[in-house]
Amino acid sequence: MQGTKVVRPFPFFRAGARASQPQLSKPILVLEDVYKFFRPDQPTLRGVNLLVDRGEFVFITGPSGAGKSTLLKLVYRELTVDEGRVLFCGRDIGRLTDGSVPFLRRNLGIVFQDFRIIDHWTVFENVAVALEILSIPQRLIRSRVAEALERVGLAGRGPEQTSNLSGGEKQRVAIARAIVPEPALILADEPTGNLDPHLAIDILTLFEEINATGTTVLFATHDHSLISKRDHRLVAIDEGRVVEAQKGLKHWPGSGIHTLVG
Amino acid sequence: MDVKSAMTRARRGLREERRLYVVAVTSLAVAFLCLGATLLGVTNLDAAATRWGHSGRITLFLKDDADPQDIAQLRVVLEGLGDVSEVTHVTPEQARASFLEEADVGADLGSLPSEVFPASLEVTLVNGVTRERSESIASRLGQFRAVSDVESYRGWFEKLDHLLWGARMLAAGLALLVVFCVVAVIGNTIRLAVARRRQEIEVMKLCGATNGFVRGPFVLEGMFQGFASALLAVLALLAGYLALHEPVDSTLAALTGSRIVFLSAWTMLALLLGGALIGAIGSALSVRRYLSV
Numbered sequence: 001m002q003g004t005k006v007v008r009p010f011p012f013f014r015a016g017a018r019a020s021q022p023q024l025s026k027p028i029l030v031l032e033d034v035y036k037f038f039r040p041d042q043p044t045l046r047g048v049n050l051l052v053d054r055g056e057f058v059f060i061t062g063p064s065g066a067g068k069s070t071l072l073k074l075v076y077r078e079l080t081v082d083e084g085r086v087l088f089c090g091r092d093i094g095r096l097t098d099g100s101v102p103f104l105r106r107n108l109g110i111v112f113q114d115f116r117i118i119d120h121w122t123v124f125e126n127v128a129v130a131l132e133i134l135s136i137p138q139r140l141i142r143s144r145v146a147e148a149l150e151r152v153g154l155a156g157r158g159p160e161q162t163s164n165l166s167g168g169e170k171q172r173v174a175i176a177r178a179i180v181p182e183p184a185l186i187l188a189d190e191p192t193g194n195l196d197p198h199l200a201i202d203i204l205t206l207f208e209e210i211n212a213t214g215t216t217v218l219f220a221t222h223d224h225s226l227i228s229k230r231d232h233r234l235v236a237i238d239e240g241r242v243v244e245a246q247k248g249l250k251h252w253p254g255s256g257i258h259t260l261v262g
Numbered sequence: 263m264d265v266k267s268a269m270t271r272a273r274r275g276l277r278e279e280r281r282l283y284v285v286a287v288t289s290l291a292v293a294f295l296c297l298g299a300t301l302l303g304v305t306n307l308d309a310a311a312t313r314w315g316h317s318g319r320i321t322l323f324l325k326d327d328a329d330p331q332d333i334a335q336l337r338v339v340l341e342g343l344g345d346v347s348e349v350t351h352v353t354p355e356q357a358r359a360s361f362l363e364e365a366d367v368g369a370d371l372g373s374l375p376s377e378v379f380p381a382s383l384e385v386t387l388v389n390g391v392t393r394e395r396s397e398s399i400a401s402r403l404g405q406f407r408a409v410s411d412v413e414s415y416r417g418w419f420e421k422l423d424h425l426l427w428g429a430r431m432l433a434a435g436l437a438l439l440v441v442f443c444v445v446a447v448i449g450n451t452i453r454l455a456v457a458r459r460r461q462e463i464e465v466m467k468l469c470g471a472t473n474g475f476v477r478g479p480f481v482l483e484g485m486f487q488g489f490a491s492a493l494l495a496v497l498a499l500l501a502g503y504l505a506l507h508e509p510v511d512s513t514l515a516a517l518t519g520s521r522i523v524f525l526s527a528w529t530m531l532a533l534l535l536g537g538a539l540i541g542a543i544g545s546a547l548s549v550r551r552y553l554s555v
């Protein structure tokens with residue numbers, strides 16, 4: 001909207017800026033009493049409260065249509081809250097101007113179920129796009145893309161055409177694109193939804209490796225088998241509210257999420 | 263906005279949408295060609311008007327029974343005028359001969375009586391005499407006793423002026439039409455290109471691209487199309503000119519003593535830059551409308 005005149009709301013949102021010490025001790029993401037209505041009578045999210053600390057790995061679960069994607073969209077400002085606040089690094093996302101949204105997103109890495117890879121671009125081009133928007137010099141882009149591809153297990157495959165890749169490989173390319181700008185927070189919306197179970201575990205492991213380097217990960221999935229294999233913090237969305245599940249719950253009883261509470 | 267990155271992406275866009283863009287550029291080149299041809303007409307009419315306007319001339323038709331002494335006196339007066347560069351006496355026989363030679367019609371005309379071709383004095387004025395001045399000279403000369411009639415070609419000049427005015431209006435109207443065409447065609451082409459690149463645009467927006475970053479290449483692509491159309495039209499016009507100007511010149515030179523000229527460098531520059539500018543405006547408008555995020 002503003003064209004060349006860019007609005008940079010907070011220094012932290014600027015590309016390449018690093019959080020100062022006091023910010024590091026604060027939670028990276030806070031949802032305060034968040035409501036989202038698609039129909040006036042029935043809110044999809046009703047009074048959601050959530051606090052995510054820096055460096056956490058959080059599963060967000062709930063049946064299809066529970067509002068997992070909606071919650072993530074509120075964080076990357078695809079949607080805005082109707083009531084309540086979403087704070088990223090202490091800043092109210094809902095109050096950002098449209099011109100500032102790109103600068104919020106530069107601090108986020110987003111991965112989807114459908115990969116969102118450009119088929120007629122090479123692997124390199126698909127990953128490099130996340131750095132090109134930051135006007136980083138080409139030489140630096142090349143080395144950082146190579147590094148990111150190595151981290152996702154696609155070392156040296158930059159020149160390949162993306163259309164020839166398998167589903168699992170495409171998702172790895174998407175993950176490389178998400179991590180290459182070194183975002184503070186990764187939002188993964190059912191990233192394993194289109195993959196075979198063994199590939200799903202591989203991708204989950206990849207996210208865990210990324211998390212181990214200090215990046216916070218929100219991993220939305222309704223795949224119980226995946227959740228049950230791991231020990232991460234589990235947040236379930238149930239009838240528009242979030243319910244914290246206990247840590248260490250490895251066995252998923254029955255079909256309903258409700259049975260979790262207790 | 264990073265211009266270099268926008269250019270790289272615009273080049274990729276031009277390569278990927280080449281078929282779409284070739285169609286747009288070709289049809290716009292035709293529009294530019296019409297405008298260019300009209301401008302060429304205006305340029306030549308203008309050149310002719312300037313040339314004839316500068317080399318003003320007056321014809322004094324002499325009475326059949328004019329006294330040779332009066333005619334000689336008239337010549338002396340004329341040659342004394344500062345505005346006159348040359349005076350030629352044309353006898354009826356010469357007038358008849360040159361008419362038959364130029365007219366190149368049937369033999370019947372050869373039997374025309376000599377009264378049809380009166381004797382005359384052809385007065386050539388020096389360069390730079392205004393039309394008003396030549397009018398006043400003509401009216402004063404008409405009062406001489408030996409003169410039956412004066413022709414200052416005023417009506418002819420007025421006709422030329424009208425023609426020139428009409429051609430200029432036509433060019434202005436066509437220019438307006440071309441602007442409209444370019445904006446509409448490029449706007450539509452860019453709209454299609456935006457639709458076809460929807461996925462890439464979405465990815466870029468999710469990675470944190472600003473609107474300017476996303477829109478930049480489209481504006482450059484529109485600019486290039488406008489420029490390419492104008493260039494194509496100018497080149498086609500130049501080719502036509504080079505192929506035709508010799509035969510046309512030889513005919514024209516025999517009739518009017520003038521040669522045809524091509525568009526001035528400024529006109530060509532204006533066409534090319536105008537094409538680029540309108541192309542950029544057309545795509546910017548389209549992109550603003552169809553790429554609001």
Ligand SMILES: Nc1ncnc2c1ncn2[C@@H]1O[C@H](COP(=O)(O)OP(=O)(O)O)[C@@H](O)[C@H]1O
Nearest residue numbers: 038039044062063064065066067068069070071
């Ligand atoms: N843009 C939208 N317009 C209307 N309803 C929507 C929209 N997005 C989501 N919803 C509704 O909100 C609910 C939650 O959707 P979603 O967040 O996609 O669920 P999940 O990702 O958990 O499967 C669903 O009932 C869905 O129909």
Ligand SMILES: [Mg+2]
Nearest residue numbers: 068069189190
């Ligand atoms: Mg979903």
